Amino acid sequence: MPTLHQDHPVHVLDLGDDENRFSPSWITGVNDLLDVVVQGSEAAALVTTGRGKFFSNGLDLGWLGENGDQAPQYLADVQRLLARLLTLPVPTIAAVNGHAFGAGAMLAMAHDFRIMRADRGYFCFPEVDVTLPFTPGMAALVQAKLTPAAAIAAMTTGRRFDGPTAVATGLVDRTADEAALVATATEAVRPLAGKDRGTLGSIKSTMFAPAAAALLAAAPAVPAR
Amino acid sequence: MPTLHQDHPVHVLDLGDDENRFSPSWITGVNDLLDVVVQGSEAAALVTTGRGKFFSNGLDLGWLGENGDQAPQYLADVQRLLARLLTLPVPTIAAVNGHAFGAGAMLAMAHDFRIMRADRGYFCFPEVDVTLPFTPGMAALVQAKLTPAAAIAAMTTGRRFDGPTAVATGLVDRTADEAALVATATEAVRPLAGKDRGTLGSIKSTMFAPAAAALLAAAPAVPAR
Amino acid sequence: MPTLHQDHPVHVLDLGDDENRFSPSWITGVNDLLDVVVQGSEAAALVTTGRGKFFSNGLDLGWLGENGDQAPQYLADVQRLLARLLTLPVPTIAAVNGHAFGAGAMLAMAHDFRIMRADRGYFCFPEVDVTLPFTPGMAALVQAKLTPAAAIAAMTTGRRFDGPTAVATGLVDRTADEAALVATATEAVRPLAGKDRGTLGSIKSTMFAPAAAALLAAAPAVPAR
Numbered sequence: 001m002p003t004l005h006q007d008h009p010v011h012v013l014d015l016g017d018d019e020n021r022f023s024p025s026w027i028t029g030v031n032d033l034l035d036v037v038v039q040g041s042e043a044a045a046l047v048t049t050g051r052g053k054f055f056s057n058g059l060d061l062g063w064l065g066e067n068g069d070q071a072p073q074y075l076a077d078v079q080r081l082l083a084r085l086l087t088l089p090v091p092t093i094a095a096v097n098g099h100a101f102g103a104g105a106m107l108a109m110a111h112d113f114r115i116m117r118a119d120r121g122y123f124c125f126p127e128v129d130v131t132l133p134f135t136p137g138m139a140a141l142v143q144a145k146l147t148p149a150a151a152i153a154a155m156t157t158g159r160r161f162d163g164p165t166a167v168a169t170g171l172v173d174r175t176a177d178e179a180a181l182v183a184t185a186t187e188a189v190r191p192l193a194g195k196d197r198g199t200l201g202s203i204k205s206t207m208f209a210p211a212a213a214a215l216l217a218a219a220p221a222v223p224a225r
Numbered sequence: 226m227p228t229l230h231q232d233h234p235v236h237v238l239d240l241g242d243d244e245n246r247f248s249p250s251w252i253t254g255v256n257d258l259l260d261v262v263v264q265g266s267e268a269a270a271l272v273t274t275g276r277g278k279f280f281s282n283g284l285d286l287g288w289l290g291e292n293g294d295q296a297p298q299y300l301a302d303v304q305r306l307l308a309r310l311l312t313l314p315v316p317t318i319a320a321v322n323g324h325a326f327g328a329g330a331m332l333a334m335a336h337d338f339r340i341m342r343a344d345r346g347y348f349c350f351p352e353v354d355v356t357l358p359f360t361p362g363m364a365a366l367v368q369a370k371l372t373p374a375a376a377i378a379a380m381t382t383g384r385r386f387d388g389p390t391a392v393a394t395g396l397v398d399r400t401a402d403e404a405a406l407v408a409t410a411t412e413a414v415r416p417l418a419g420k421d422r423g424t425l426g427s428i429k430s431t432m433f434a435p436a437a438a439a440l441l442a443a444a445p446a447v448p449a450r
Numbered sequence: 451m452p453t454l455h456q457d458h459p460v461h462v463l464d465l466g467d468d469e470n471r472f473s474p475s476w477i478t479g480v481n482d483l484l485d486v487v488v489q490g491s492e493a494a495a496l497v498t499t500g501r502g503k504f505f506s507n508g509l510d511l512g513w514l515g516e517n518g519d520q521a522p523q524y525l526a527d528v529q530r531l532l533a534r535l536l537t538l539p540v541p542t543i544a545a546v547n548g549h550a551f552g553a554g555a556m557l558a559m560a561h562d563f564r565i566m567r568a569d570r571g572y573f574c575f576p577e578v579d580v581t582l583p584f585t586p587g588m589a590a591l592v593q594a595k596l597t598p599a600a601a602i603a604a605m606t607t608g609r610r611f612d613g614p615t616a617v618a619t620g621l622v623d624r625t626a627d628e629a630a631l632v633a634t635a636t637e638a639v640r641p642l643a644g645k646d647r648g649t650l651g652s653i654k655s656t657m658f659a660p661a662a663a664a665l666l667a668a669a670p671a672v673p674a675r
Contacts, residue, residue: 091607112606113602128420128425128428129420131421132424133424133427133428133431134428134431136434139432143432145598145599146598147372148370148371149370149395149398152370155428155432156316156337156420156425156429157316170599173599192606195608198581199577199578199582199583200578200606202583203577203583203589203605203606206583206584206585206589207584207589207593207601207602207606209586352649353645353646353650353653356646358649358652358653358656359653360656361656364657368657372597372620373596374623376657377595377657380653381562382541383645
């Protein structure tokens with residue numbers, strides 16, 4: 001389950017040490033910890049990472065298969081979390097420690113910045129290969145963070161990008177050795193931690209208004225082929 | 226006239242060996258061949274190229290001059306073809322063998338990827354110099370595939386980009402020797418040919434919804450200064 | 451006060467030799483000179499620059515503090531000037547001779563191209579640090595000219611970019627020595643001066659329609675946290 005550690009003024013959100021899929025309880029756990037991150041007005045910034053082989057492997061397809069009737073609400077919850085991170089009123093960086101697939105890759109894209117482990121792990125949008133197209137909100141989120149050429153390379157091919165290739169394509173900003181990943185991410189946002197939450201939240205909400213609105217659309221259609 | 230060759234599972238669409246302008250019959254020919262490409266469900270991908278000096282020199286201004294009363298319908302047909310390629314449910318790459326001007330350059334931009342002959346031929350949007358502004362749909366198409374800086378460089382200057390400059394600016398992804406152009410394009414999309422048409426078509430339609438809608442707008446205004 | 455010099459067919463708009471803030475009279479002065487630049491139909495292009503340490507230091511906060519009741523009209527005037535430059539029917543380049551902050555940086559972004567002094571001066575959007583968020587129009591303008599990664603780096607951090615860093619990030623196209631700055635900018639747009647105003651104005655208005663509309667929205671809200 002997700003946990004939160006403090007490296008003042010930086011909050012380090014640990015997504016967990018398994019596949020870190022978006023189960024309903026995991027989503028609730030992340031949201032509860034984000035409540036802690038944004039509360040108050042002292043300096044704050046967010047590093048999001050995982051432990052082990054995975055950053056996050058995306059939607060909880062196992063749970064979804066057993067609870068198909070709850071799919072619309074589940075998808076709305078996933079998209080609400082992505083929209084929240086996209087416009088979070090503190091500086092954010094994803095420290096991609098391992099595989100970031102599907103919604104896990106979207107979670108990374110929702111952060112202001114991304115740094116990825118250099119030697120192992122893939123950044124991948126497998127949607128095209130699992131016949132599960134992007135919802136309009138999810139597509140808008142990814143496209144809001146990438147150049148058109150990078151969006152096409154990432155969203156239409158199912159290609160798995162290792163760290164250096166992810167940097168070259170523009171999916172992540174830089175790479176780091178695994179041992180230095182979280183520290184490097186922390187140092188990247190530490191100087192930004194003093195931003196006024198109201199101002200930064202307003203700026204991100206304005207910049208990403210179309211993507212946030214698409215993610216928060218009342219009844220996100222369950223993606224269908 | 227356009228023809229289609231098979232290099233299983235890749236379809237090679239040959240735009241012709243002259244200027245390959247968008248005459249009404251040429252547009253019909255291309256659409257008929259695209260019907261063949263997208264039909265069925267076996268693996269498929271599209272390479273579009275021409276023979277000789279031209280990829281495509283754009284609108285058929287000669288025909289348009291003699292049939293000005295049909296301009297709105299003609300323009301609608303051109304834009305419908307561009308929208309169709311933009312959202313085609315198979316992977317697409319333009320192998321730009323020579324000059325790609327105006328609507329010919331737009332045709333290339335409508336593909337997922339672009340590869341250009343290294344030594345000869347120009348990629349050019351001459352609209353600003355022929356006092357024929359982009360329609361909203363055409364502008365949206367080109368801007369949907371380029372960074373802002375590349376769009377300004379390409380759309381406001383009338384500059385002719387040779388292969389290496391087109392790569393540096395981001396108009397095309399890479400160059401190849403003329404002799405290897407179609408083979409290189411074919412190998413680039415061959416690994417992608419197995420994508421499910423419904424999924425890939427849905428993804429492209431979602432990603433490029435604004436540009437496709439602008440291209441398919443009921444009554445595209447004839448561009449006027 | 452702003453002045454205009456001729457280097458046929460290029461017009462050099464000198465923003466002044468002080469901080470060149472957007473005072474009401476300064477805005478009127480710039481608009482009057484732009485009237486001269488766009489009138490007639492002979493070849494024309496625009497280089498905008500300043501003298502001394504500043505390109506432009508942005509909004510006239512001193513005036514605004516004393517005239518808070520006029521803030522909505524003032525802001526509308528600022529945004530109308532930015533929209534006008536964004537869609538000006540002649541080629542435009544900003545020769546950033548020194549500090550370009552806030553609305554001054556937006557003024558530079560509204561030009562087709564940007565060249566910056568290599569050795570001194572900063573390009574900076576301090577909005578996040580002065581708790582004055584971007585209006586929707588101002589955000590749309592800046593985002594219309596930058597890649598998503600560059601927009602995030604520039605708009606959410608308050609970072610000061612020197613010339614080389616501004617080039618690396620994509621905020622400006624190139625740098626030049628101070629002594630050669632205006633001459634280099636002039637030579638960059640001289641070959642483009644012959645463009646037909648009606649066509650170029652239409653192309654820019656189409657390309658940047660959403661940003662221009664947001665800037666010209668009837669009642670721009672005064673930014674609030």
